[in-house]
Amino acid sequence: MHDGVDATELPSGITPLGSQVFAIDTRMAGYPGITSSYLIRTERPCVIEVGTAGSAEVLRDGLAALGVEARDLATIVVTHIHLDHAGGVGDIARMFPAAEIVVHERGARHLADPTRLMRSARMVWGDRLDMLFGEMRPTEASRIRSVAETGEVDLGAGRRLVTHYSPGHAKHHVGLVDSATGDLYVGDALGVYNPHTGDVRPATPPPDFDFDAALASLRLFSDIAPQRLMFSHFGAVSTVEETITRAGEELHAWVETVRSAHADTADLDHAVAMVRDHVLGRYRAMPADASAEAAKVMDLLSGVESNVAGITHWLDRVAVDQRRSAAEGTD
Ligand SMILES: [Zn+2]
Secondary structure (H helix, E strand, O other): OOOOOOHHHOOOOEEEOOOOEEEEEOOHHHOOOOOEEEEEOOOOOEEEOOOOHHHHHHHHHHHHHOOOOOOOOOEEEOOOOOHHHHOOHHHHHHHOOOOEEEEEOOOHHHHHOOHHHHHHHHHHHOOHHHHHOOOOOOOOHHHEEEEOOEEEEEEEOOEEEEEEEOOOOOOOOEEEEEOOOOEEEEEOOOOEEOOOOOOEEOOOOOOOOOHHHHHHHHHHHHHHOOOEEEEOOOEEEOOHHHHHHHHHHHHHHHHHHHHHHHHHOOOHHHHHHHHHHHOHHHOOOOOOOOOHHHHHHHHHHOOHHHHHHHHHHHHHHHHHHHHHHHHHHOO
């Protein structure tokens, strides 16, 4: 592997971020600027997020351009098992046969046997699944290492990646801190960052979204006091406190709007309309030169319908829990 980096010699879609960290655009569904993978190119090279199955060759070529060949990669970590982050894990595991695959314990079995994961994804996405994600292939269970509340990835020469359980967006979500740089890989815990406008939009999909857990994960990330936030969608952000605060404000805005709509009627369309009328005005329009197609795909990943459905699902769960504990209280 080469040490020096001349950014002008790198293929487009690869961004050097210092300290041997590189962002590799996975060109999700063929579009730039949607899902980023990251390489930490140390003695024990590590990839964070692999993107979709459809992106596996893009990622392999990006790694090759950075001097990481098939036997070199030591670790593949995914922040959670959603297909835009982990869909390509089975393919990448085959391409890089020496790599260990690290994932939260609640996601591990789905990487080994993606049948259920793919079945429910197909129910949500229908025919769009193949265009957006492709099919996740199974990963040998013996190569998967699961982490719990916290965990560690050895990057070599004393450098480590520490995992922190951070549910809310998904119940199998972790954030990762690089001991050498203080960079925090945030997955989708803060939502989706738009590098064109600087806005953060929440990502609150069913069935796991949990508002209280999401807020607790934001507090955890704030307490870590990272140097930078490394978004999977999309890019590195240095305005750390401001961005975490904004992510919390956005979550509140969406949840409060859906809560009040949901109090009027259980009709999802009503809540969707309320969000469109009262929340979307918080976000700046995309600049004219941004790709309209990429914006559309980005919109699918944190779409209004999906976010509203996730928040509604959570509100209903909380209501059931409250009724249950009230009933137990009167026993
Ligand atoms: Zn995502």
